[in-house]
Amino acid sequence: xxxxxxxxxxxxxSTPVEEKSMLEAANLQFEDIxxxxxxxxxxxxxxxxxxxxxxDQLIDEWDGMMAKNSAPKKASLIGAGAYMHVVPSTVAHLxxxxxxxxxxxxxxxxxxxxxxxxLFEYQSFMVELCDMELANCSLYDGASAAAEAVLMTERxxxxxxxxxxxxxxxxxxxxxxxxxxxxxxxxxxxxxxxxGLVSPGALRDALAAHEYSAVLVQSPNYYGIxxxxxxxxxxxxxxxxxxxxxxxxxxxxxxxxxxxxxxADIVVGEGQSLGLPLSFGGPHLxxxxxxxxxxxxxxxxxxxxTVDTEGRTAYVMTLRAREQDIRREKATSNICSNHxxxxxxxxxxxxxxxxxxxxxxxxxxMAKLQRLVDGLESSGRFVRVFGESPVFNEAILxxxxxxxxxxxxxxxxxxxxxxxxxxxxxxxxxxxxxxxxFCATELLKEHLxxxxxxxxx
Amino acid sequence: xxxxxxxxxxxxxxxxxxxEGDTERALAAVPAYARSEVKRLPxxxxxxxxRHFTNLAQQTYCVDTGFYPLGSCTxxxxxxxxxVLAGDTxxxxxxxxxxxxxxxxxxxxxYELKELLADITGMDDFTLQPACGxxxxxxxMLIIHAYMRDHDPRRTRVLIPDSAHGTNPASxxxxxxxxxxxxxxxxxxxxxxxxxRLMDDTVAAIMLTNPNTVGLFEExxxxxxxxxxxxxxxxxxxGANLNALMGLIRPGDLGFDVLHLNLxxxxxxxxxxxxxxxxxxxxxxxxxxxxxxxxxxxxxxxxALEDDRPGSIGRMSAFHGNIGVLAKAYAYIKxxxxxGLAAASRAxxxxxxxxxxxxxxxxxxxxxxxxxxxxxxxxxxYDKYGVxxxxxxxxxxxxxxxxxxxxxxxxxPFAEEVMMVEPTESESRETIDAFCDAxxxxxxxxxxxxxxxxxxxxxxxxxxxDSTRAARVVITSHRDRKES
Numbered sequence: 001x002x003x004x005x006x007x008x009x010x011x012x013x014s015t016p017v018e019e020k021s022m023l024e025a026a027n028l029q030f031e032d033i034x035x036x037x038x039x040x041x042x043x044x045x046x047x048x049x050x051x052x053x054x055x056d057q058l059i060d061e062w063d064g065m066m067a068k069n070s071a072p073k074k075a076s077l078i079g080a081g082a083y084m085h086v087v088p089s090t091v092a093h094l095x096x097x098x099x100x101x102x103x104x105x106x107x108x109x110x111x112x113x114x115x116x117x118x119l120f121e122y123q124s125f126m127v128e129l130c131d132m133e134l135a136n137c138s139l140y141d142g143a144s145a146a147a148e149a150v151l152m153t154e155r156x157x158x159x160x161x162x163x164x165x166x167x168x169x170x171x172x173x174x175x176x177x178x179x180x181x182x183x184x185x186x187x188x189x190x191x192x193x194x195x196g197l198v199s200p201g202a203l204r205d206a207l208a209a210h211e212y213s214a215v216l217v218q219s220p221n222y223y224g225i226x227x228x229x230x231x232x233x234x235x236x237x238x239x240x241x242x243x244x245x246x247x248x249x250x251x252x253x254x255x256x257x258x259x260x261x262x263x264a265d266i267v268v269g270e271g272q273s274l275g276l277p278l279s280f281g282g283p284h285l286x287x288x289x290x291x292x293x294x295x296x297x298x299x300x301x302x303x304x305x306t307v308d309t310e311g312r313t314a315y316v317m318t319l320r321a322r323e324q325d326i327r328r329e330k331a332t333s334n335i336c337s338n339h340x341x342x343x344x345x346x347x348x349x350x351x352x353x354x355x356x357x358x359x360x361x362x363x364x365x366m367a368k369l370q371r372l373v374d375g376l377e378s379s380g381r382f383v384r385v386f387g388e389s390p391v392f393n394e395a396i397l398x399x400x401x402x403x404x405x406x407x408x409x410x411x412x413x414x415x416x417x418x419x420x421x422x423x424x425x426x427x428x429x430x431x432x433x434x435x436x437x438f439c440a441t442e443l444l445k446e447h448l449x450x451x452x453x454x455x456x457x
Numbered sequence: 458x459x460x461x462x463x464x465x466x467x468x469x470x471x472x473x474x475x476x477e478g479d480t481e482r483a484l485a486a487v488p489a490y491a492r493s494e495v496k497r498l499p500x501x502x503x504x505x506x507x508r509h510f511t512n513l514a515q516q517t518y519c520v521d522t523g524f525y526p527l528g529s530c531t532x533x534x535x536x537x538x539x540x541v542l543a544g545d546t547x548x549x550x551x552x553x554x555x556x557x558x559x560x561x562x563x564x565x566x567x568y569e570l571k572e573l574l575a576d577i578t579g580m581d582d583f584t585l586q587p588a589c590g591x592x593x594x595x596x597x598m599l600i601i602h603a604y605m606r607d608h609d610p611r612r613t614r615v616l617i618p619d620s621a622h623g624t625n626p627a628s629x630x631x632x633x634x635x636x637x638x639x640x641x642x643x644x645x646x647x648x649x650x651x652x653x654r655l656m657d658d659t660v661a662a663i664m665l666t667n668p669n670t671v672g673l674f675e676e677x678x679x680x681x682x683x684x685x686x687x688x689x690x691x692x693x694x695x696g697a698n699l700n701a702l703m704g705l706i707r708p709g710d711l712g713f714d715v716l717h718l719n720l721x722x723x724x725x726x727x728x729x730x731x732x733x734x735x736x737x738x739x740x741x742x743x744x745x746x747x748x749x750x751x752x753x754x755x756x757x758x759x760x761a762l763e764d765d766r767p768g769s770i771g772r773m774s775a776f777h778g779n780i781g782v783l784a785k786a787y788a789y790i791k792x793x794x795x796x797g798l799a800a801a802s803r804a805x806x807x808x809x810x811x812x813x814x815x816x817x818x819x820x821x822x823x824x825x826x827x828x829x830x831x832x833x834x835x836x837x838x839y840d841k842y843g844v845x846x847x848x849x850x851x852x853x854x855x856x857x858x859x860x861x862x863x864x865x866x867x868x869x870p871f872a873e874e875v876m877m878v879e880p881t882e883s884e885s886r887e888t889i890d891a892f893c894d895a896x897x898x899x900x901x902x903x904x905x906x907x908x909x910x911x912x913x914x915x916x917x918x919x920x921x922x923d924s925t926r927a928a929r930v931v932i933t934s935h936r937d938r939k940e941s
Contacts, residue, residue: 009793009797009800009801010536010792011533011534011536011725011792011793011801011882011883012797012800012801012804012882012883013534013804013808013882013883013884013885013886013888014804014807014808014882014884014885014886018885018886019803019804019807021886022807022808022810022811022886023807023810023811025811025814025815026810026811026813026814026815027814028810028814028827030803030806030807032827033806033810033827033828033829034705034806036673036674036676036827037674037705037706038678038679038706038711041679041706041710041711042705042706043704043705043706043707043710046704046795046796046799047576047577047703047704047795047798047799048576048795049573049576049577049790049794049795049798050791050794050795051794051795051796051797052791052792052793052794052795052796052797053791053792053794054792055538055792058538058542058788058791058792059538059542061791062542062545062788065562065565065566066545066547066548066562066563067547067562068561068562068565069547069548069551069559069560069561069562069563070555070559070560072546072547072550073550073552076552078552078554078555080554081553081554081775081776082552082553082554082775082776084550084552086474088471088472088473090471090503090506090507093507094506094507094510094511094514096540096544097510097511097514098514098519098520098521098522099513099514099515099516099517099518099519099521099522100510100513100514100517100519100729100730101519101521101535101540101727101729101730102519102520102521102535102727102728103517103518103519103520103525103728103729103730104525104527104530104532104728104730104731105728105730105731105732106517106730106731107527107862108518108850108854108859108860109919109922109924110851110854110914110917110918110919110920110921110922111517111518111854111859111917112516112517112518112730113458113513113516113517113918113919114512114513114514114515114516114517115513115517115730115731117458117460117513117516118510118513118730119730119731120460120933120934121460121461121462121935123933123934124460124462124934124935124936125498126934127934127935127936128496128497128498128934128935128936129496129498131493133934133936134933134934134937135933135934137731138732140588140589140592140733140774141588141774141775141776142775143772143774143775144588144592144773144774144775151631169775171772171774171775171776172775174771174772175771175772175773175774175775177771178599178749178770178771178772178773179631181599181602181603181633181770181771182599182602182632182633182634183633219491226487226488226491227491228488228490228491229490229491230490231490248775253496254496255487255492255493256487256491256492256493257490257491257492257493258493270775277549277550277781278549278550278551278552278553279548279549279551279779279780279781280548280551280552280553280560280563280776280777280780281553281775281776281777281778281780282553282588282733282774282776282777282778282779282780282781282782283588283732283733283735283779283780283781283782284775284776292931295931301731302933303933304927304928304931304932304933305927305932305933305937305938306922306923306924306926306927306930306932307922307923307926308919308920308921308922308923309912309920309921309923310919310920312919312920314919314922314923315922316922316923316924316927317924318924318927318928318931318933319928319931319933320928321928323623324591324623324624324626324627325622325623325624325865326623327623327627328623328626328627328636329626329627329629329630329636330630331623331627331630333627333631334591334594334595334624334627334628334630334631335591335592336589336590336591336622336623336624337589337590337591337721337728337731337732337733337734338589338731338732338733339588339729339732339733340729340730340731340732340733341727341729341730341731341732341733342729342732342733344730347461348506348510350498351461351471351498351499351501351506351509351510352471352472352503352506353470353471353472353498354465354469354470354471354472354498354499354500354501355495355496355497355498355499355500356470356495356500357470357472357474358496358498359495359496360476360480361474363478363480363483363484364476364477364478364480364483366478366480366483366484366486366487367477367478367479367480367482367483368477368478370478370479370482370483370486371478371479390486390487390488390491407556416552416555417555417556419554442474442476442478445475445477446477
């Protein structure tokens with residue numbers, strides 16, 4: 001294939017002629033420089049990937065490839081850790097400003113006040129929403145944040161064993177298992193009760209049987225049910241374990257209580273709902289908040305407020321003595337790059353919605369799920385599993401409808417079909433062997449919701 | 458600048474959305490045990506919001522505004538077509554748990570990216586899941602840990618050169634290994650005699666960055682690989698500096714068994730002020746079964762996500778990786794092609810050597826021989842004028858440049874006052890010359906007017922920032938601010 005002009009590349013700053021003159025100025029031949037490479041191993045004929053495409057050719061190829069995805073959707077009936085929400089135009093626009101996009105980690109604070117202040121504001125919002133004392137400026141995603149929380153509690157308590165609610169997102173538990181495997185830390189699961197919540201009795205028994213560094217509970221849990229953190233906190237603390245509260249749906253932070261008031265030592269979660277696109281799973285946003293007494297133990301970077309030599313307010317990365325570039329193998333985590341731009345985007349999102357907007361969004365999500373469940377149940381083809389338990393924007397419904405039937409009924413509508421659950425022990429519902437985790441967000445507008453209910457009735 | 462909280466006025470909003478639901482009924486359904494008060498968030502108008510963040514963005518130096526020669530960070534230009542493609546709603550609005558048959562386009566992109574990376578690096582298979590360099594290192598070292606558990610569990614230690622990035626020992630420790638530092642020799646490479654002494658049957662692997670952090674290609678790499686392999690160890694390649702090697706030589710051909718690539722360095726995806734990046738991990742075939750799940754595979758003409766891989770180390774994150782970042786790297790590689798990537802590495806090498814030649818009189822280089830893509834220079838001569846490297850770095854800001862990486866690497870004999878300059882291929886000769894002129898002029902200033910340096914920077918939005926105070930009086934949120 002032929003580039004726009006062979007041998008010229010838009011993203012290379014010097015021409016071959018200039019390179020030649022620079023080499024002359026340095027009194028070098030290119031061959032002299034690369035003679036340190038072992039001859040027998042060097043590529044004789046370069047790489048075998050195709051030659052470069054010009055921009056128009058690239059766009060053509062890309063279009064052909066993306067056309068193989070199904071048609072774009074307006075809403076999603078799948079949640080399960082990634083949620084389709086409104087992204088205000090302001091957020092998309094502001095998050096693409098080059099100052100935020102094309103800067104490096106703010107090692108030089110005098111040139112990076114914008115990034116630093118935006119991250120400080122993000123941290124401030126997380127402290128408020130999670131009701132904790134400090135929040136770092138992001139980890140990769142909710143699952144890796146949960147795994148980092150486990151490693152942190154092990155550094156503090158060193159019991160060699162953590163307890164996770166069976167109602168946590170299975171991919172979060174899997175990620176935790178990956179992180180702890182080489183350290184021989186046991187990961188036990190505490191079962192849910194008949195209502196789909198962590199059972200206080202089972203929790204008490206587990207805590208009596210073993211010493212745990214931490215107990216992790218997610219709310220809303222994988223079944224969409226709102227857990228009762230406060231009731232669990234006493235048992236957990238009495239046992240000496242730390243209490244890690246987690247979430248996969250950050251919109252719930254607008255309505256539900258997390259953090260110190262319910263006994264949390266650490267709050268971790270996924271921030272994708274705060275203005276970030278689904279992007280087939282990433283990049284998302286790992287939220288991590290904890291107490292000041294752990295300020296030497298937590299993973300990740302954090303921005304602090306200080307002053308410059310003139311006494312003006314200024315921001316800088318702080319509490320750095322925990323980090324890998326200083327502590328090397330003794331660091332609290334290996335994390336270096338995080339998801340700063342996504343954290344800034346979340347700050348833009350929360351700044352856009354504000355106090356009332358964010359609360360209203362949370363309520364709208366709950367209301368939409370209630371409408372959807374009502375509609376599906378009234379068709380007689382679906383019945384809610386754990387029907388008495390309070391849910392946020394997701395719920396499990398059982399049906400006789402198989403997943404293929406489900407898909408084909410929804411095929412003409414601009415919605416992602418709900419998640420067919422196959423790997424979870426949830427109660428059997430007579431005559432309705434298929435269980436679906438349904439999600440409804442504010443994007444499931446009333447007319448679309450009616451179409452969905454109609455198609456599935 | 459005031460924060461959004463400072464600017465907040467009750468009742469303002471920047472948000473417009475047609476809510477439809479019965480919110481009273483919803484609120485009544487929230488159990489009392491979980492219902493929170495209204496959370497404290499600022500309220501600003503749309504224009505206030507836009508001005509706030511636009512002004513913040515303008516207070517941040519970035520590649521789009523100027524030269525950013527951070528060594529080992531590869532701050533190359535981020536082509537805009539990549540942003541456009543990665544922002545395509547046909548990609549951004551795909552749910553990760555939606556059926557693979559409805560996502561063949563995005564899966565094809567992932568699969569093709571794996572193949573392109575395999576060819577560029579000489580590795581056999583890849584995972585695209587790790588979120589950034591350190592996450593890739595962790596995945597790679599977990600793969601080695603699992604392999605050794607199955608084959609030679611005595612091997613619990615990992616060798617790491619003293620020139621390595623801090624993430625290497627931190628990642629090895631996180632993957633359950635004890636770390637052992639290998640000293641560098643007088644030529645800046647791994648000390649072979651020390652390696653020979655340390656490489657025993659307790660060692661699982663050596664982690665190498667090549668070219669290393671002083672910009673030198675590891676001359677003895679073939680001998681190192683033979684020695685490590687002969688004694689039962691594996692070689693891990695930290696791809697932070699791959700930008701020097703494309704089209705010249707491949708880590709896989711040099712004997713590396715596992716590697717990670719920083720797509721946000723070599724493959725031109727933007728750094729975002731500290732991420733998100735992406736770090737695919739490549740392995741040789743004998744380690745492919747250990748790759749984290751899910752793995753993108755092709756079956757006939759169909760692309761799929763394979764979850765059921767019994768030997769896998771497991772999941773590294775909730776879903777399939779930073780797809781939005783992978784898309785930009787894919788677009789970059791397709792745009793550059795074999796010829797463009799080779800030209801990029803070549804230009805990066807030429808630029809670094811040109812910088813070294815222009816600056817070596819004022820700032821003695823750590824090693825007096827050609828470098829690859831970056832060069833390490835010393836500011837030690839200015840000690841005697843009461844000027845530190847930090848002062849020189851801050852003074853560079855007054856000339857409109859971002860400073861190089863400073864005080865790294867910290868191994869002898871260049872443990873002090875070193876800066877690592879990586880100009881990348883993106884810059885023009887005029888920009889590189891202007892940067893060198895500025896550093897030379899600053900050297901004169903250090904002799905004649907050291908106070909210009911020690912009081913720098915002067916032209917930035919804030920003067921020198923007091924980081925000691927930040928660590929002493931810890932204010933990391935608006936809540937702390939109210940309390941202090």
